[in-house]
Amino acid sequence: MSRAGPDSVLRPLGIFEKFMVTRSQLGVYHKVGVTAFYSFDRKTTTHSLRSVLYSALALVISRHANLSITPVDPDSSEPYFARLPYVDLDEVVTFTEIDDVLDGQGRHHPVLDGFLEREHSRPWDLEVPLPLWRLHVLQQPGDESRFVLSYMFHHAVGDTKSALVFHQALENSLNNPTETEGPSKVVSPNLPLVPPLDAFVDTTRVVDGNGSEEPDGLWTGARQFLPVRTKCRSLRFGANDSAEFLRMCKGHGVSLTAAIQAMLVMALFEKVPSEYTALKTDCPISLREWLPPPVSALSMGIFVDTFLETHRRSDFLVDGAKGPFAWVHDAQRTKRRIDRAVRERRGDGLLEKLVYIKDVRALTMDKMGQPRVTSLELSNVGKLPSLKEDRRAMIQGLVFSQSAGAVSGAIKVSCVTGRDGRVVLGFTWQEGVVEDVFMDGLVEEFQAILDQDLQCFQKTPMN
Template sequence: MATERADLPLLRPMGVIERYMVARSQLGIYQKVAVTARYQCKDTSTLKSRLYAALAIVVSKHSVLSATAVDVDSKTPSFARLPYIDLDQVVTFNEIDTLDDVDGQFSIIDRFLEEEHTRQWDLRPALPLWRIHVFQRPGDSSRFILSYFFHHALGDTKSALVFQEAVEAALNAGSDTQSTSRIPTPTDLPLLPPLDDIPKASPPAGQSGASGELSGLWTGGVQSLPVDIRLRSLWLSAEQSTRLAQQCKKNGVSVTAALQTMLAAAVFQQIPENYTTVKTSIPVSLRGWLPSPITAESIGVFVDTFPETYHRGPFSWEEAKRSKATIDEVVQNQCGHGLIQKLSRVQDVKAEVDEAMGHPRSASFEMSNVGKLGPLQSGKDYQIESLLFSQSAGAMSAALKVSIVSGRDGRLTLAFSWQEGVVEDGFGEKVVQEFGRILERET
């Protein structure tokens, strides 16, 4: 649905990445990101009013949460300020049979995420660029699940952790409740600048640019529409998550490097022998290297990407060390390989999409590890327990996306998502199973 300007006050034009994110959702290429949190609490009897009060606090502190997208079908879309947010239009409450994963699986949440990640984002001027779904189980007043979906033009996944922690803090801030669903928006809080207007957001000269064609590269099926999502989550126990961290420390590698290398080995087990190479696309958060006003608590799109390549072979810690060296180089350079520069060269996204359909994908899989939260604390009325990070597959993305996060309970979770028809039936499930076997063997 096209978004009209209406009479909303403009905040600023969208930056390069933000414009691209809006265009690709309008074209059905990629839709949304989510971070789902399982909360423990003392009582859910007043959850709706407490949550609405908490959201009012969070919205008052982050300007982009009260922004909407306007002129989205033009070449110069902008953010505009909503005069208020009607939370009844963006927050839904649902009942489900269980709030627990079983044996590392959570099928009821997986099916919900599949549907929501497939659903096209409705860009209307009356609504912000985020939605919340709350799940409760009848008779259980001590827990609930809060699934936060957002348009990628609003923020990166680090921003989603900022949001969830801000909601958690606001829920614990006091006993005030919200008597109405309509909350005010901050009129004097400026929107943070786009990444392309921030110094240090670009890679050094000569570092950006595409790598050459790789021999024997597997990237799944060609780029195509429509994008129907399939998703499978994997919930590690706290004990297995701890063993993984210990083995990584023992072998001198990061958890991200180990998981990437394990995933590459799992993918090789499911593709024909004539494919000898897989290539990853890895997002990296830039916010820790950016100057003021960007901070660790900022909500916005502050990311770059970089590639990594693996050749056919079983998992080894030596290969994981090689991956760590690649990540270390990115950290040392404080940038990836120039996502802004790449997208700046795209003059017409629709023309690019039309040209790309039917051509091979550029990567085999994309792995994004958004990090972890601190441990559980005593004395909190509301507290995040487990987390699950998930995202839509993309018509012009890697064949497989793997999204990783760890909650306060110490459990590492992964969401595997792929576009139906891009890989063979059962491929995704087999990769998850093989990945689980490698993880169990190595930890």
């Protein structure tokens, strides 16, 4: 495949897009992934799964310009997106048979976690003219009625909502099959790119340094360093526990995001030494529902902001001691912060802050060896809408995961809810920032808090 020519120039990279490309070029952060478990009625087609998927992907690519673009001159001061002449699916789609890939062990899925670790540690080569996404088709030997699609993408071409858009579009295409063999080379559509977020945000707006101060006694794991090797562990709630957890959140007047963050912070305080009395969290929020056309719920792009919060160990004590629902006060505070973000239609103004960084590369490298700013990052992408009827191809469970970052919180937690009703958390961390045994203990502590409080909630009169 030859590099896209000048006639395929689309537009310069926006502020977020340049930031994401620079990070990946430095090896600081690699990719985002949303993995979907599909059920598939093989009796409805005589074509191979490869052919069926290729036909569906051709349709999805024809409707989304971001799936056929590549950055040109990524290390320059003025990189731009160019349209590739075509997408060679043989270059971006892989088929792999893995034993036990479809079924985890209760709440955990070590086989899938191992796969995600490898992929999230794999860097991008932006000198190769390929689109900024890969699709991994994972099959269990002898089982053709189910498969796993792991969609890995560069953050420059989308936020995680964009990945849900991809999976929904692919699911729809799989349910509207053609009788022709799917092509391996798909001609890129002549579609414009949606403008970057900076086209819709007043980047001259003054933002305060909310959350930028470092509190006393802050824990943020090991200092920032390269290279990055990602470690991964997923945690799947049962369908019944997920439903009860949502009822418990409602009963306490908090959102799922606020509750999970507070419980994670509470669990983390249990695992770090007692001299650490503060933790700082970073939580993204989606802006797309407040943006004007052409941005829509089906757009692919980066349309997010973030907000920081500081949490004190003393906030999790009730009358000086720990007990059931000790996280609720902290969760209610976060819920108020989320409500404020909704009212203001913004977070702390991450994009506006990036405008004033003259040299992202130099600033990033200057941070190596320095303490991290945050302890924990929680991203909750939400859930897919339910289907009214069964279809031949259906998404069941979902797993949201992302690469660890050399310049980010010590621990990343990514949350999504599948159509099976199960809330799933993807824990990722950089090897050497925290130890694996520490993370095992953190996940176990979080599970213990969840289980204890679900039992208490089910026994309370308010329930």
